[in-house]
Amino acid sequence: MNPPGHPDVTPYDALLVLSFGGPEKPEDVVPFLENVTRGRGIPRERLEQVGEHYFLFGGKSPINDQNRALITEIEKDLADHGIDLPVYFGNRNWDPYLADALAQMVADGVQRAAVFTTSAYSSWSSCRQYRENLADAVAETPGAPRLDRLRQYYNHPGFIEPVVDACLRALDELPSHGDSARLVFVTHSIPTEMAETSGSEDPAGQPRPAYVPQHRSAVDEVARRVNAATGRAHRHDLVYCSRSGAPSTPWLEPDVNDHLEELATDGVDQVVMVPIGFVSDHMEVIYDLDTEAMATAERLGIRAVRAATAGTDARFVAMVRDLVLERAAAERGAEPSRPAVGSLPPGPDLCGVGCCPNAKGPRPALCGRDS
Ligand SMILES: CC1=C(CCC(=O)O)c2cc3nc(cc4[nH]c(cc5[nH]c(cc1n2)c(C)c5CCC(=O)O)c(CCC(=O)O)c4C)C(CCC(=O)O)=C3C
Numbered sequence: 001m002n003p004p005g006h007p008d009v010t011p012y013d014a015l016l017v018l019s020f021g022g023p024e025k026p027e028d029v030v031p032f033l034e035n036v037t038r039g040r041g042i043p044r045e046r047l048e049q050v051g052e053h054y055f056l057f058g059g060k061s062p063i064n065d066q067n068r069a070l071i072t073e074i075e076k077d078l079a080d081h082g083i084d085l086p087v088y089f090g091n092r093n094w095d096p097y098l099a100d101a102l103a104q105m106v107a108d109g110v111q112r113a114a115v116f117t118t119s120a121y122s123s124w125s126s127c128r129q130y131r132e133n134l135a136d137a138v139a140e141t142p143g144a145p146r147l148d149r150l151r152q153y154y155n156h157p158g159f160i161e162p163v164v165d166a167c168l169r170a171l172d173e174l175p176s177h178g179d180s181a182r183l184v185f186v187t188h189s190i191p192t193e194m195a196e197t198s199g200s201e202d203p204a205g206q207p208r209p210a211y212v213p214q215h216r217s218a219v220d221e222v223a224r225r226v227n228a229a230t231g232r233a234h235r236h237d238l239v240y241c242s243r244s245g246a247p248s249t250p251w252l253e254p255d256v257n258d259h260l261e262e263l264a265t266d267g268v269d270q271v272v273m274v275p276i277g278f279v280s281d282h283m284e285v286i287y288d289l290d291t292e293a294m295a296t297a298e299r300l301g302i303r304a305v306r307a308a309t310a311g312t313d314a315r316f317v318a319m320v321r322d323l324v325l326e327r328a329a330a331e332r333g334a335e336p337s338r339p340a341v342g343s344l345p346p347g348p349d350l351c352g353v354g355c356c357p358n359a360k361g362p363r364p365a366l367c368g369r370d371s
């Protein structure tokens with residue numbers, strides 16, 4: 001299965017790219033929102049607002065096209081490196097669905113696949129929910145292949161380096177190369193309770209948060225590198241977008257729009273918005289940042305530009321190959337090097353016991369120490 005001189009991907013015979021999914025036409029929008037929010041207690045008004053965000057873009061999210069473009073680049077990169085590994089695409093919330101991808105893998109005789117998710121950080125929403133959906137899809141698919149979810153990559157150089165370059169390009173778009181710019185890193189808000197339980201349990205069985213510390217590690221590392229490259233001392237912040245849920249439930253703050261108000265009060269006149277929580281320019285980026293937060297900045301008289309997401313940057317694409325080869329080696333009993341930058345070590349191949357619990361009660365999940 002592996003010609004001499006070619007990187008060894010044994011025991012894998014496929015790669016599955018697992019993503020969130022998004023609507024592709026106006027008729028998809030409401031059923032998509034129903035899929036995402038089933039049983040999540042999201043207020044009706046919030047759903048109507050979010051529906052409007054999609055309708056503003058013709059009822060089509062760019063996320064599926066972005067994932068198809070990423071997969072095309074991954075396929076090219078694998079082929080260029082002599083790796084013969086078919087790539088499948090499945091979404092949690094919209095067509096092409098995960099269950100359909102698994103059925104196709106069964107039809108093609110796939111036995112064991114590595115799984116790359118388009119979500120880089122730990123929390124129920126960004127990690128365990130993906131693992132629960134993998135467990136559900138496998139349970140529904142007779143003969144489903146064994147699936148190994150690749151480790152979290154928020155601190156992989158293949159993710160960090162493209163973001164650093166994107167910040168530098170964004171600074172260059174501002175007057176005087178953005179010399180007074182604040183770097184405003186933005187990620188998806190989640191309920192504070194979800195954030196507090198986002199890591200594994202400590203030895204005493206207490207929850208250890210991961211979502212915010214992982215973001216802190218990533219943003220401090222990007223900012224450090226940007227400042228090293230510019231020779232300046234840009235200040236930076238970590239703020240949040242896309243808050244949902246009931247108003248009475250606390251979510252991570254500050255919201256990016258409120259933060260811009262604060263910055264304007266402090267006399268900040270230039271901002272680079274960096275969507276550090278996202279890997280492509282999907283709806284949270286093109287609506288919550290490019291549309292809403294940009295309008296806020298304009299109203300406040302702040303010159304703002306938005307840094308690009310990792311998207312199909314060659315280093316991000318190569319990271320996917322690296323992660324597959326790293327995990328394949330580990331599964332063969334070797335001790336591969338595990339690149340990681342910033343203040344936290346590389347994440348584990350298997351999620352820890354009790355990590356990122358589902359607030360609605362325990363559900364089966366794949367790819368953990370306890371599954
Ligand atoms: C952490 C996180 C990520 C990043 C990690 C990852 O990428 O997974 C993310 C990504 C995304 N979220 C997306 C879309 C939505 N998220 C929603 C709702 C929620 N997201 C949450 C968290 C996250 N979400 C949470 C805690 C909720 C509340 C409901 C619940 O407790 O489960 C809702 C319902 C409406 C609303 O409540 O806003 C929608 C439509 C899309 C697709 C975009 C497109 O179509 O282009 C993407 C990539």
Ligand SMILES: [Fe+2]
Pocket residue numbers: 188
């Ligand atoms: Fe979301």
